Amino acid sequence: MPKGKPEIEVTINIDANSIICVEILERSTRRENKMDIINDRERLGTLIIGEKIMELEDFDKIELEKEKAKINFDIYCYGIKEILNNQKIKNNISGNEISQIKNKLDELLNWRNNYPIATPEEYQSKKNEFINNTYSIMKKIYENNGEIL
Numbered sequence: 001m002p003k004g005k006p007e008i009e010v011t012i013n014i015d016a017n018s019i020i021c022v023e024i025l026e027r028s029t030r031r032e033n034k035m036d037i038i039n040d041r042e043r044l045g046t047l048i049i050g051e052k053i054m055e056l057e058d059f060d061k062i063e064l065e066k067e068k069a070k071i072n073f074d075i076y077c078y079g080i081k082e083i084l085n086n087q088k089i090k091n092n093i094s095g096n097e098i099s100q101i102k103n104k105l106d107e108l109l110n111w112r113n114n115y116p117i118a119t120p121e122e123y124q125s126k127k128n129e130f131i132n133n134t135y136s137i138m139k140k141i142y143e144n145n146g147e148i149l
Contacts, residue, residue, distance in 0.1 A: 006026050006027075006028060006060075006063050006064055006066075006067040007026070007027040007028060008024060008025070008026050008027070008060060008063065009024070009025045009027060010022070010023070010024050010056075011023045011024075011025075019036055019037065019038050020036070020037040021034070021035075021036050021037075022034070022035045022036075022037065022052070022056060023035075024056060024059055024060070026063045026067075028067070028116075029063075029066070029116050029117050031063065031117060033056075033059050035052065035055070035056065037052050065120055066117075066118070066119065066120060068120070069118075069119070069120035069123040069124070070112070070116075070118070070123060072123070073112060073123040073126070073127060074112070076127060077105060077108055077109055077112075080101070080105055081102075081105060083141065084098055084101060084102060084105075089141055092141075092144045093137065093140060093141060093144070097137045097140070100134070100137060101134050101137055101138070104130055104133050104134055105130070108126060108127075108130050111126055112126075
């Protein structure tokens, strides 16, 4: 599956009683949404069917936004890792400072691995928390090595 494009599986079943069962599965997070459309009268109106389809499309948009947030989060984290592995950076800041950032970064990645259904807001909050906790060291890295980065 290409990054940034969630793989969504939609299954529609109609039983003998004209009950429509729609299931959506987002494969990477295994998040599932099910909806039964029951024909209380003889036939479902076009308006009702349209409303149900719109509800399912909204679910797709929400999952897409979550996947985008996760990808942007990963890009940020691995970008920081790459910066910390740069030899010129290692020469300009202490090993203790590098360890502090790596530990915070490991905490961040562990959180992401243990909480795969995070919302875009949660990803942003964790990223901001990391930035706040490592600001002084990261500022030093950028001030001393701006031309490298």
